[in-house]
Amino acid sequence: MKRIKKLAALMVAAMMALAMSITAFAQTVALNPADPDGAKITINNAAKGETYNIYKLFDATVNGDKIAYQCEGDIPVGLTTFFSKDDSNNVIPADSILEKDGTGKVTGTKMTPELKAALEAWAETATVTNYAVSEGDVLEFTGLAYGYYVMTTTHKSDDAEGEDAKAAITVTSTQPNASIYDKNVNEPSVTKDVEKESYSIGDTVKYTARFDTTNYIAKEGDAGDKSHQVINYVISDTLPEFLSDVEVTNITIGGGAYKVHGEVPQFNNDKKITIPWARKEADGSYTSIYAQGAQIVMTYEAVLTSTTNINKVDINTVSIQPEVYNPDTPDIPEPWDETWEDTAEITTYAAAIKKVDQDKQALAGAIFTIKGLTVEVVEGESGVYRVVSYDPTENAPESAEMSTDESGKLYIVGLAKDVKLTVTEFKAPDGYNKLTETVELTPQELAKTIYETSGERRYDEKGNLVSESSSTTTTQTVSKNLSELDAEALEITNNQGSLLPSTGGIGTTIFYIVGAVLVIGAGVILVTKKRMSKEV
Numbered sequence: 001m002k003r004i005k006k007l008a009a010l011m012v013a014a015m016m017a018l019a020m021s022i023t024a025f026a027q028t029v030a031l032n033p034a035d036p037d038g039a040k041i042t043i044n045n046a047a048k049g050e051t052y053n054i055y056k057l058f059d060a061t062v063n064g065d066k067i068a069y070q071c072e073g074d075i076p077v078g079l080t081t082f083f084s085k086d087d088s089n090n091v092i093p094a095d096s097i098l099e100k101d102g103t104g105k106v107t108g109t110k111m112t113p114e115l116k117a118a119l120e121a122w123a124e125t126a127t128v129t130n131y132a133v134s135e136g137d138v139l140e141f142t143g144l145a146y147g148y149y150v151m152t153t154t155h156k157s158d159d160a161e162g163e164d165a166k167a168a169i170t171v172t173s174t175q176p177n178a179s180i181y182d183k184n185v186n187e188p189s190v191t192k193d194v195e196k197e198s199y200s201i202g203d204t205v206k207y208t209a210r211f212d213t214t215n216y217i218a219k220e221g222d223a224g225d226k227s228h229q230v231i232n233y234v235i236s237d238t239l240p241e242f243l244s245d246v247e248v249t250n251i252t253i254g255g256g257a258y259k260v261h262g263e264v265p266q267f268n269n270d271k272k273i274t275i276p277w278a279r280k281e282a283d284g285s286y287t288s289i290y291a292q293g294a295q296i297v298m299t300y301e302a303v304l305t306s307t308t309n310i311n312k313v314d315i316n317t318v319s320i321q322p323e324v325y326n327p328d329t330p331d332i333p334e335p336w337d338e339t340w341e342d343t344a345e346i347t348t349y350a351a352a353i354k355k356v357d358q359d360k361q362a363l364a365g366a367i368f369t370i371k372g373l374t375v376e377v378v379e380g381e382s383g384v385y386r387v388v389s390y391d392p393t394e395n396a397p398e399s400a401e402m403s404t405d406e407s408g409k410l411y412i413v414g415l416a417k418d419v420k421l422t423v424t425e426f427k428a429p430d431g432y433n434k435l436t437e438t439v440e441l442t443p444q445e446l447a448k449t450i451y452e453t454s455g456e457r458r459y460d461e462k463g464n465l466v467s468e469s470s471s472t473t474t475t476q477t478v479s480k481n482l483s484e485l486d487a488e489a490l491e492i493t494n495n496q497g498s499l500l501p502s503t504g505g506i507g508t509t510i511f512y513i514v515g516a517v518l519v520i521g522a523g524v525i526l527v528t529k530k531r532m533s534k535e536v
Contacts (some may be wrong), residue, residue: 060147082115097115144404148180202494211297254290372391413482421441422438
């Protein structure tokens with residue numbers, strides 16, 4: 001029993017010693033031949049499988065925490081803006097990278113974006129001092145001369161402010177040793193784009209999502225063997241109700257097509273796609289399937305439905321979450337406690353027609369059609385039509401007939417901002433002449449989110465009209481107003497029909513005169529006959 005206790009104590013002591021000296025098991029890459037200075041650069045959180053290169057720019061002398069730099073030859077081309085040297089070969093920083101206090105005293109130097117870019121450009125043609133492909137979390141370059149070093153990696157940093165991704169770069173000095181935490185790697189990122197800013201209801205919306213990846217992931221501040229191997233990546237999209245018939249059209253990983261059983265994977269019922277990222281070996285370990293930093297590019301599309309917000313931003317969000325190896329549950333990957341996401345926004349608009357006579361008075365009952373448009377009546381709203389689909393082709397048919405309401409108004413909701421609408425007057429109000437040519441209608445932005453012709457009406461959260469007596473509905477109700485489009489509505493004027501010349505007035509008068517003459521003549525004859533009869 002005592003032997004067992006002693007053995008257990010020894011094991012505990014060994015484990016504590018191992019934990020305290022974990023960096024002793026770091027991957028070490030010694031310079032050959034080693035420099036007598038014996039300086040060291042330690043890279044914590046180095047990504048497994050990634051290549052690290054170090055370049056010495058300037059020599060240095062070190063005394064405790066003090067360091068001075070020298071340059072035996074010329075300052076490299078491209079860096080003379082930032083450095084110069086005196087007659088003793090001491091490197092002198094330019095004023096543009098100096099930090100000063102309020103009195104003008106130099107307190108240090110700063111790494112400006114311009115200097116960082118220049119150092120990166122210099123490293124592209126410089127001779128590498130040493131390099132290594134990382135095997136784990138801690139990478140040590142030993143046997144180095146004191147100096148000012150630039151380190152680059154094969155990992156591509158995240159896009160910033162629309163610029164192209166650039167190789168990660170770190171600059172450090174040996175005093176006598178240097179420690180770097182590689183924060184440029186081991187963190188996924190997401191960018192999501194949509195093909196157009198605005199769509200009509202019924203249009204197909206096309207999205208592209210790009211995911212930067214890593215094969216190992218760690219939290220900043222972790223040291224030693226703390227990184228976790230990524231086993232899967234889980235891609236999710238919110239796919240709100242305004243998107244239907246969602247289809248993933250293509251997925252590439254590192255530029256190569258990704259399919260499962262010959263088919264492009266689709267979102268499941270949970271609106272997720274899981275991509276295996278490591279293959280389990282016979283000994284229980286995992287081997288990464290893809291190169292470090294391989295980018296996932298996914299294109300997908302969906303049909304915009306009538307549940308879209310009219311002139312209010314429709315947003316959907318795509319995200320990526322790693323699932324990592326957990327030795328406690330080796331067969332069940334553990335979801336990482338962080339996700340990375342990006343959003344895409346689209347909008348729809350509306351259009352208005354205002355029908356008036358030559359005196360600018362409203363005309364109800366005018367009927368119009370619009371080429372290529374399929375519409376449906378908005379229930380309970382006179383003169384309001386919702387787009388079902390829009391066909392911009394030249395041979396597209398005319399829409400169903402749409403009538404102006406009692407105020408001479410006609411509203412169409414659910415249009416893309418840039419559609420070109422050709423309006424034809426199918427029938428003019430009675431007593432007015434119909435237009436003989438087509439006119440162009442331009443969509444407008446609504447000041448509010450959807451539509452209402454007049455008065456207070458209730459809408460549910462999908463923009464559908466709710467009866468005014470249904471004030472107890474549990475859905476969100478919002479009041480919207482289309483009349484704010486009226487100021488810029490397409491105004492179409494109908495003129496009254498002209499009075500044509502009448503051809504019956506003079507002929508009638510003649511008939512009256514002839515008739516009167518005949519009557520008078522008849523009277524004269526009658527009187528004459530009576531007199532003649534009396535004389536006889």
